[in-house]
Amino acid sequence: MTEFNEEVVVPKATITRLPVYLRYLRDKLDEGEENISSTTLAVDMRLNPVQVRKDLAVVSRVSGKPKLGFNIKQLIRSIESFMGCDNVSDVLIAGVGGLGSTLLGYDEFSHYGLNIVAAFDSNPQLEGRQIHGIKIYAANRLKEIAKASNIKIGIITVPKQAAQEVASDMVQGGIKAIWNFAPTHLILPKGVAVKYEDLASSLAVLNKKLQDAAE
Amino acid sequence: MTEFNEEVVVPKATITRLPVYLRYLRDKLDEGEENISSTTLAVDMRLNPVQVRKDLAVVSRVSGKPKLGFNIKQLIRSIESFMGCDNVSDVLIAGVGGLGSTLLGYDEFSHYGLNIVAAFDSNPQLEGRQIHGIKIYAANRLKEIAKASNIKIGIITVPKQAAQEVASDMVQGGIKAIWNFAPTHLILPKGVAVKYEDLASSLAVLNKKLQDAAE
């Protein structure tokens, strides 16, 4: 009986591709497909087939069958379990403006075991209200509630002037991973992970790609 | 006189870091700083100082001064010009739901030379209305308007069931770069660039990072 070897280092590049595989495979399953070959997958996703097989090998012990390819359902399950979609993680969000409210209503999170449990805003008008069933608290209660509910993930959708302060509150509340939509750099202690989701600059990078391709 | 050598290949990894530098440098400028050393920058951004210097060298011919570091204003200008923020690009958006409307009101785009000029939605109720000064057209006019206005960039914020069709319309309208927020895989011809912006899976990757760090 082969134990899953935790020692195997999963390449970062692989991890970033996993969600892409997952999305693709879920689509294929919806279309009624049962199996998929690494070649087909690679062509559709503009990747190299060997890379695909390697990626899948790291993440799942499901092996493909010559002539048939991989079983889609099994792959999906493997990737989901690898990414930790099985255990639910609680998330809080700071800033209930346009983007914040949109995220509160975004049901895709649940497919990844993510659950927004509380929202915060500095506007007293919003205090006590609910959006999409999630209660809005005063901004100054963030620390306390994060701690009490043992929340580890925070989303920042406040204006950039307020972002650093909110981030510091989150850290003091015990949050260990921050998803920052404010277009500003955050200074954070070492143990805290950050993901910058700078929408304008993402689009700018795409635009750059486009311009370079046109030459 | 040294001409800028167009032949120099800019590493992909560098390009993804440019927006991060830009954001950081703009913040520093706001704080009243004039110069910045690669060391300071590297520490704050959790990067290697040599990497920072190399990145900056590819993008700008502004050289740093020993003991002083780099002039922030010059660096910002160089990165902006490299990324093409100077020439304005028109953008259209398909799907004026929560996320779509939010993006329509997102003023950060202008800092990158990006300009949303038209919105589209299949809901006839919305036709002819304006959101944040941008007019909403019927979905079936997308092709025609994209062509007529020579728009090269499209944003997809429609439900995932509609995404492929909208994407195909965009391609037929001459669009060359698609920013896809619908959590679905798109099949597109080779010359068209896509960026998947799958919010749920981005957060899931962050969560994975968090869980792995906790071990």
Add this chain to the structure above:
DNA sequence: TAGATTGTTAATCGATTAACAATC
């Protein structure tokens, strides 16, 4: 001058791709 900092060359590391035997 001494020290901080740059810019570049060389060494290392990690990720991608090519080649190919194994298998259904």
Add this chain to the structure above:
DNA sequence: TAGATTGTTAATCGATTAACAATC
């Protein structure tokens, strides 16, 4: 069987980091 496809080992490619001389 023949052919498509897998999984693995070796070769290549690209990106990061270490070492260090040059400079203000």
